[in-house]
Amino acid sequence: MTYPENFEQKIEFHKIRQYIIDQCLSTLGKERSESMSFSSSFDEIRRWLKQTEEFVRILQEEDAFPSDNFFDVRPMLKRIRIEGSWIEQQTLFELRRSLQTIHAIVAFLRRDDEKVPRYPELRALTENVVIYPDIIKKIDGILDAFGQIRDNASKQLADIRRQLTSTMGSISKTLNAILRNAQSEGLVEKDVSPSMRDGRLVIPVNPAFKRKIKGIVHDESASGKTVYIEPSEVVEANNRIRELESEERREIIRILTEFADYLRPFLPDLAVSYDFLAEIDFIRAKARFALQINAIMPSLENRPLMDWVQAVHPLLYLSFQKQNRKVVPLDITLDETNRILIISGPNAGGKSVCLKTAGLLQYMVQCGLLIPLKENSRVGIFRDIFIDIGDEQSIENDLSTYSSHLNNMKFFLKNCNEQSLLLIDEFGSGTEPQIGAAIAQSLLHRFNERKAFGVITTHYQNLKHYANEHEGVINGAMLYDRHEMQPLFQLSIGNPGSSFAVEIARKIGLPEEVIAEASEIVGSDYINMDKYLQDISRDKRYWERKRDEIRRERKRIEELSEKYQSSLDEISAQKKLILAQAKEEAEKLLSETNVKIEQTIRQIRETQAEKEKTKQVRQTLNEFKEKVAAADLNPADVSKTGKKVTHRTKKPVRVAESISAPFVLGDVVRMKGQTTVGEILEINDKKAVVAFGMIKSSVGLEKLERVSNNQLKKEQKKSSNTSDLMYEKKLNFKPDIDVRGMRGDEALQAVMYFIDDAIQLNISRVRILHGTGTGALRQIIRDYLRTVNGVARFGDEHVQFGGAGITVVDLM
Incomplete structure (x- = not known):
């Protein structure tokens, strides 16, 4: 459901609809575009979007898609339901060509029937379309390639046209003979030829000689200098031609009536075919418009959600494109955690455009249109979209501007739920500010309780504070360049925006005494509140940048840790393998040793301790011991991979130098x-x-x-x-900072961050532009610089480069 009734005019969707109508090829697609409507069915929306996305690919990749002869013959099909009616010759020609187009489109989309369809959603549209090649063949028997009735459409027609040709030839011969005689007698000029008047062949004659040629005068020229005479010799022949032409018309009507009778049983299937042609024309128009605005098929989710990256207002894009200007894209996120976005900022800063962009793109998606944003965006589905924007005052209904806003709020409050998207511009405006802000906050609280989603623009401070203090509501700011005094048209979510009323008034040229008096009336705390908010926002961005650096460093450390752990696991596995192989070899060596000892003992016993034999056995045993000792000293292959275990002797550890020795440079x-x-x-x-x-x-x-x-x-x-x-950060570092126009504490904080980064990046010299003025800002900055250990010296810049308006700082 959408609200109010003129919702499409509020978000300017009627202009989008007109762009699509202009892309249609026939009234078929235009009528379908006019009936395009909002849907909250996920399956239906997804099907519409997939159909358009597939047609975008056809336009980009295919050259053979049939896009000619989109004719709307539905009025004719409706008319020939009556018995005895016939089809006009031109309409029959359009029927033949449009049926051929339908046949070609269906063949194009069904060409991959044996494989996975290339365009499955468009292919599904052809399921109920019946193709009748016999109808086209039947029409080809009646009409030629130029849409004219063939001579052989029937035997009677062929005879009639043969007689016509013969009679026309006879008349032509007779007229030419009469014309030659008249020319020879000087009654007719030599360069004239027979002409046609009222369907009869006549001779142009000078009025002075009209009595000398027998016949009927049918006409005369506008100047009266020529009369057209039908000679009496050809009157009967011309009468015969008239009769034959009437017979020809009656025969053609008979043929067309007979074809209408033949076509009548197929009318229901033909109606489906032309509905299909209308749908194709409509989808093609949507695809062409999508290419015109660089739109894509977003990632669609079946829940209320807005997670848009670089979304662009399509009408603004088309307008700026003509002016060679670029639209500032919009990043916006609404989810279960932050459902309502409160946008604040200066007038003419883009708040209303942001709200309209959110409403228009969401409505376009739920009408089946592709939208211009980045591929990593996510789009959800809302059951209701309500909008309150613009002036709805009405003299007839006795409604003021504020009354109309309250009527809208009453409807919102009654009908909103967790499936609703509320779009409210200048929330609470139109009445006394204090009570207007209070009512707006109360309404916002109830919208939040009902878990509705929304984009709301405002200037009220209490709504900004509410967003900071309550879950489900988040602040957003339209950014403003305080130095250039111009809006940036960028949305920053997470911080409240400033109205910059004083700054804008000063830029416009309002008298300074008026601005000063206004500042005294509201008090310095109120004036400075916006500036404090900007300071907080700037600090937040600074620490977020620092946090990102820490996050990247932590990620790098985690990757190194994983790498080292992997290496340790590999070393541990190799260690186990080496120990297992060493144990195996040790057991083998021990077994061989035991066998050798047993053999030695047995040999000594067998020789009964003969001295020479015993000596030989001992010598053999000693040789075996030396062999074992050599095996212990030399490297041994212990791994299938060819790695070796080497007995290493530990090197003596060097004793560190005495800490009592004096330190020197380079230690x-x-x-x-x-x-x-x-x-x-x-x-x-x-x-x-x-x-x-x-x-x-x-x-x-x-x-x-x-x-x-x-x-x-x-x-x-x-x-x-x-x-x-x-190093990368150092490349992007600028050695100058401009704090002119800032308050003292604001400038000091900016300089602190600047000097901190400069010392960290080992920058040798930086410049601080503070201006001359009263010298207060210069004194505050230099008092701070005296307290920084990393500052070697500072002083005024050379007179040629700014003098006392710039402080040059040399860092250690």
Whole structure:
């Protein structure tokens, strides 16, 4: 359901409908476009969108789709239901060509019947379409390729036309003979020829000689200088031609009536075929319009949802395209967590356009139209869409502007639910601001309780505070460039917007005393509230950027951890394999040793301890021992992969140098109890300047201890990826900051962030543009710079480059 009755005019959908009508090829598609309507059925909407998306692919990829001869012959089909009626010759020709088009479209869409259909949704439209090639064949027997009745359409027609031809030839010969005689006698000029008047062949004659040619005068020229005479010799022949022409017309009507009788049983199936042609024309028009506005098939979900990325208002896009301008796209998200978006911001900043974009694109989707946004967007389905925008005052109905808004709110409150989308422009306006804001907040609370979705624009502070304090409602701001004093037309969700009333009034040129008095009336706290909101918004963006950097670093560390864990698992598996193989070889060696000893003992017993034999046996045993010892000392193959286990002797560990030795420049150190290592750059009495990665720090010597160069290399390797990120950040860093026009605390905070980034990126020199003015801003900034350890010195810029209006800062 949509509300109010003129909903389409409110969101300007009637212009979208007209664009689609203009793309249609016939009244078939135009009527279908006029009947296009809103739906809340997920399956129906998805089918409509898939049909249009498939036709977009046809327009982009196919050249053979039939797009000619879309004729609407439904009035004729309705008329020939009556017995004895016939089809007009031209209508019959249109019927033949349009039936051929339907036949070609069905063949095109059914060409992959044996495979997976390339266009399944469009293919499904052909299921109930019946093709009658016999009808086309029957028409071809009546009409030629140019839509004229064939001579052989019937035997009687052929005879009539043969007689006509013969009679016309006879008349022509007679007239030419009479004409030659008249020319020879000087009655007719030599360059004239027979002409036709009232369907009869006549001779043009000078009025002075009309009595000299026997016949009937049928006409004369407008100037009166020529009369047209039918000679008496051809009067009967012309009468015969008239009779034959009448017979020809009667025969043609008989043939067309006979064909109408033949066609009458097929009328129901033909009506379905032309409904199919109307649907194809309509879908084609939607697809062409989609290409015109760069629209796509969105990801559709069967629940209330808006998750749009770079959505564009189609009418604004078409208008700007003619002016070679670009539309600022819109990012908007409404889900179960944040259902109602409160948009605030300056006048003419784009709030109403944002609201209309949300309403128009959602309505277009639920009418089966593709919409212009990015592929990663998600679109949901709403059962109801209500809108309150514009001035609805009515003298006839005794309604003021505010009364009309309240009537709309009454309807919204009665009918909204968790399936409804509410679009409200300038919520609560039109009456005394304090009570208007209170009523608006009360209504907003009830909309939120009913879990309705909505996009609401406002200037009221209490609604912004409500959005901050209640779940389900979120603030959004239309951004504004405070330095250029112009709107950016960008929506930022999560922060309230400022109306910038004072700034806009000052830009327009309102007297300064008026602005100052107005500021005194409302108080400085109220004036500064918007600025505080902007400060909070800027800080939030800064810390979000920092958080993203931390998230990327954490992800990198997790990837390294997974990599190292994988390596450890592989090493552990290899260790188990090596131990198992070593154990196997040890058991084998032990078994061989036992066998050898038993053989030696047996041989000694058998020889009864003969001295020579015993000596030989002992020598054999010693040789075996040496062989075993050699096997223990040499590397052995212990792995199928060819890896070897090598007995290594542990190297003596070097004793670290005494920590009591004095530190010198270049020493590798770390703070006691810490793992991060750095290098000494300077030594000043009892303190040293140490570079810990990209950060320099002044540390007491008693807090430092030496570490080995190997530990330094490990730390440098760990920070390599972080350095890459810092390098990328350094490339985008600008060494100048402009704080002119900012308040003191605002400028100080901006400078703090700026100096912090500069020190982190190891920037040697930066410039702060603060202007001259009273010098207060310059003093605040320099007082801060004196407290920063990383600042080596600062001073005025050269006179040629700005002098005292710019502070140049050299960093350590």
